[in-house]
Amino acid sequence: MKTINGPAMAIGYYLWLRTRWMLAALFPVAIIVPLVKQRVVIHLNGHEDYAGDLTPPYYPQIIMVAALIATVIIFVLLLSQFCYAGKDVSGRESAFPRWMMSLPIRSFSLVAWPMLYGSTVCALACLLIFYVLLPRQAFSRMPYWPLAAAAAFCAWLQAVSWMPFWWQLARMIAAVVCLIVVIGLGVLAQALEFQDWLVLIGYVGVLALALVAGTQGVSRARRGDGVRSPWSNGAVRKRIRPIDLRLTFRSASAALLWVEMRRNLIFTPFISLIGPVLIFGLCAFHAGHPSTFYVYGKMISSTMIMASIFIGSPLCCSLILNGTLAKFDTWLPDITVPNLLAVRPVTDSKIVAAKMKNVAITMAVTWLATYGLLILWAILPNSYERHYSVAGLVAANFTMRYLMWGLIVAIGLPLICWKFAVESLWVYLYGRRWLINLVGFGTITIWIALGTLAKFAPWREIVPFLPWLALMFVLAKGVIAVVIIRALVDRRLLSPKRLFGWSIVWLLIVLSLWLSVKAVLHPQLLGQWLLAAAVIWFVPANRLLLAPLALHANRHR
Amino acid sequence: MSALHPMIEPQASPPSRADGAHPAVEIRNVTRRFGQKMALDDVSLTLPTGTVLGLVGENGAGKTTLIRHVMGLLKAEQGLVRVFGLDPVLEPVKVLSQIGYLSEEPDLPGWMRVHELIRYIAAFYPTWDAQYASQLQQDFALDLSARIKHLSKGQRARAGLLCALAYRPDLLVLDEPSSGLDPIVRRDILSAIIRTIADEGRTVLFSSHLLSEVERVSDRIAMIKNGRIVFCDTTQAVRDAHTRITIRFDEPREQPPVMEGALMWEGRGREWTAVMSVPANEARSSASALGAQVVEQSALNLDEIFLARANRAGGQTP
Numbered sequence: 089m090k091t092i093n094g095p096a097m098a099i100g101y102y103l104w105l106r107t108r109w110m111l112a113a114l115f116p117v118a119i120i121v122p123l124v125k126q127r128v129v130i131h132l133n134g135h136e137d138y139a140g141d142l143t144p145p146y147y148p149q150i151i152m153v154a155a156l157i158a159t160v161i162i163f164v165l166l167l168s169q170f171c172y173a174g175k176d177v178s179g180r181e182s183a184f185p186r187w188m189m190s191l192p193i194r195s196f197s198l199v200a201w202p203m204l205y206g207s208t209v210c211a212l213a214c215l216l217i218f219y220v221l222l223p224r225q226a227f228s229r230m231p232y233w234p235l236a237a238a239a240a241f242c243a244w245l246q247a248v249s250w251m252p253f254w255w256q257l258a259r260m261i262a263a264v265v266c267l268i269v270v271i272g273l274g275v276l277a278q279a280l281e282f283q284d285w286l287v288l289i290g291y292v293g294v295l296a297l298a299l300v301a302g303t304q305g306v307s308r309a310r311r312g313d314g315v316r317s318p319w320s321n322g323a324v325r326k327r328i329r330p331i332d333l334r335l336t337f338r339s340a341s342a343a344l345l346w347v348e349m350r351r352n353l354i355f356t357p358f359i360s361l362i363g364p365v366l367i368f369g370l371c372a373f374h375a376g377h378p379s380t381f382y383v384y385g386k387m388i389s390s391t392m393i394m395a396s397i398f399i400g401s402p403l404c405c406s407l408i409l410n411g412t413l414a415k416f417d418t419w420l421p422d423i424t425v426p427n428l429l430a431v432r433p434v435t436d437s438k439i440v441a442a443k444m445k446n447v448a449i450t451m452a453v454t455w456l457a458t459y460g461l462l463i464l465w466a467i468l469p470n471s472y473e474r475h476y477s478v479a480g481l482v483a484a485n486f487t488m489r490y491l492m493w494g495l496i497v498a499i500g501l502p503l504i505c506w507k508f509a510v511e512s513l514w515v516y517l518y519g520r521r522w523l524i525n526l527v528g529f530g531t532i533t534i535w536i537a538l539g540t541l542a543k544f545a546p547w548r549e550i551v552p553f554l555p556w557l558a559l560m561f562v563l564a565k566g567v568i569a570v571v572i573i574r575a576l577v578d579r580r581l582l583s584p585k586r587l588f589g590w591s592i593v594w595l596l597i598v599l600s601l602w603l604s605v606k607a608v609l610h611p612q613l614l615g616q617w618l619l620a621a622a623v624i625w626f627v628p629a630n631r632l633l634l635a636p637l638a639l640h641a642n643r644h645r
Numbered sequence: 646m647s648a649l650h651p652m653i654e655p656q657a658s659p660p661s662r663a664d665g666a667h668p669a670v671e672i673r674n675v676t677r678r679f680g681q682k683m684a685l686d687d688v689s690l691t692l693p694t695g696t697v698l699g700l701v702g703e704n705g706a707g708k709t710t711l712i713r714h715v716m717g718l719l720k721a722e723q724g725l726v727r728v729f730g731l732d733p734v735l736e737p738v739k740v741l742s743q744i745g746y747l748s749e750e751p752d753l754p755g756w757m758r759v760h761e762l763i764r765y766i767a768a769f770y771p772t773w774d775a776q777y778a779s780q781l782q783q784d785f786a787l788d789l790s791a792r793i794k795h796l797s798k799g800q801r802a803r804a805g806l807l808c809a810l811a812y813r814p815d816l817l818v819l820d821e822p823s824s825g826l827d828p829i830v831r832r833d834i835l836s837a838i839i840r841t842i843a844d845e846g847r848t849v850l851f852s853s854h855l856l857s858e859v860e861r862v863s864d865r866i867a868m869i870k871n872g873r874i875v876f877c878d879t880t881q882a883v884r885d886a887h888t889r890i891t892i893r894f895d896e897p898r899e900q901p902p903v904m905e906g907a908l909m910w911e912g913r914g915r916e917w918t919a920v921m922s923v924p925a926n927e928a929r930s931s932a933s934a935l936g937a938q939v940v941e942q943s944a945l946n947l948d949e950i951f952l953a954r955a956n957r958a959g960g961q962t963p
Contacts, residue, residue, distance in 0.1 A: 179755075331760045331789045336767040336775075343768035350756070417754070427752040430718055432769040433742035580735050644720045644734045 099201040106169045163213045170206030171249040182309030184250040199302040207239035214238035233274040236291035241270045243298035251305030344442035355418040357454040360405035406505035414516035436636040447509045455502040514634035519642030558621035572633045667730030669694045669848035675724035684710040686872040699859030700852035702869035708852040745814030749821040755794030770812035778811035799830040819851035856947040888925040891918040892937035908953040920953035
């Protein structure tokens, strides 16, 4: 058996084992996409660059966007591997593997080599994204700083992951601050028109600082320092009030919800508010921001962009992070049911019900915070066209009709997010990584395929068949529901009495939604049968029913 | 914790809820594979109520897999598992409310404080005995305000044990609970088993590597090897069914002799010592039939039986 000499080789080999599949996935992107660009894009467009704006033909954009999404996902996975992710993100302890801490190597070597490898790979991945996947006309001049920024960001993310923190959320906040500072440096340098070599020197300094911070962090973690508050002085806090063990929760459901809220409540608001808070900060402290932005050949109002970010961020988060809320602890990588819960006498349906309640509370918190931020932004004196406030504009054009629509949208948005999230719970509740990957990548593929098909579909011939298509979808939903309900009854997860009750509730929701939309919608826009089919298709049923079934398969393997 | 309210204390040490009509655990022809590996191979085992069964076997023999089937955490690919006559997969609430479970890694959430853990677990069991929980907490010297991640391994095991005992389960399932723990914690776990036995009609199923402990508290012992039950009997019967015999031949031999029931041979030349899975008199008769003289014969302790069984290739029942 061949042995590995030296820490550089050993750490390199360990990182290679962790990242080889992701690196292997990058190769096809690096080889196939330029080929596609050569063969397809030039053939269709007559030149190498594909159009950035949405002008026909669409397929070059679709191909490149798909490749871009895949590369960005691989890039994020690579980052997590180079940070040795896998521990509790909200934990105070260093994420650096314990077995490596006991190796007879200096902390500097333990940190420097993975930082070097990680930064290099991230810079190369960034090179791929910027110079192969993005259209040339997206930039007036090809920037070099994103490469250095990617390398510096990877190094700082590693340093932050490996530092011990005495406050639980400090790691997440530090990671966000690093992202802002590292990217902000490049943006600032561009705005001030610094020379490229100066920016690169700046980033080398940032990398060196990351190395120092990482080494310091790992040294402290090796000594076991850093997880206690500097003010606690090692003293153990004692509760003055005696703890009475006779006090307990009202029910098992209350206990389940309590744990859900302790571990899974702040994840979505935290992630979804990062973008809006940054944007709010920019607007609040940068009064001279441009009133319009030139985006791919079109002038777009900055107010529209800001409002889209405020509204879009929680919507995107509920679409992307939705299934994560099904984990028993969002901050941990495990997707299996922990023994602590699996061996308790509680039904799978009760566990799912607690998760759904928590998702509802999470969405309410997220949207309340978003609306709060949106109102604060709206009253800024420069929020509309630099010289006026959005609140002033709204006040000037206030009507009861607008208020009613505003309220409907304000209530509808959290409800839609809740729907997205609870419909995806089953994917994570099943507890198998392959299903999560299959559904994630499968959804992206289906949407891209549907977009492509929509372009080529002979719509004029299809329109007369739309009611039949809708009927077919409704029938398919019904058949799938019957299959799932049978499985639920067979496994004793749903009693006939409860099934009857839920069916009535579901029908009432469908009926009331159909009547409401029918009252609002212009009768010429959509036939009432087509509308009924759309409502039946929209109101969640099958994927909700799948949740306890998936949990059953996870709990009793 | 706003949802807290005082709970009604049940009577101390209530009688077992098991009706006695069904055995505590009944496993019939259970087979389970993990990929190519046969984890359980046609295993059958019955654990009557009120007995203590010690499950022994090497690492990877299938002890944890068997226990996870009893808990309903694994579904039998073939065969049948019943706990108090109920299917643990189809009726987890009824089954799990009667089982107290502690594993080698108690899998307790590090962020919880001890009193939060106790209150959380108590919410699932209508029979939770708060007074008993308090008593166990004092016996184990558990700091209620400490976070679980700050507890030592022994304290974590004690917290897990408290949560497994405080509702006075009819069946206590312990999966290598004392692995890697100091003698004081091991003593606590053993006393818990003894206390559980003292409560009328309660049953204990526990797996351990520490055979002296198994020998001390078990009524019955089952050994599992390569996913098959090698033997399952009372402690005394297992000891009686094994013997060590030293025999002497007139002529020196290159190879150990062939004797039915021999698990392990040691020696060379004229004198050979065997560990045999037959009673002492049968071993003597076999030796005489080979023309050898019995030099010494002695009883074996569980450790020696386990070693001899573990060394023998295959897992077939003799």
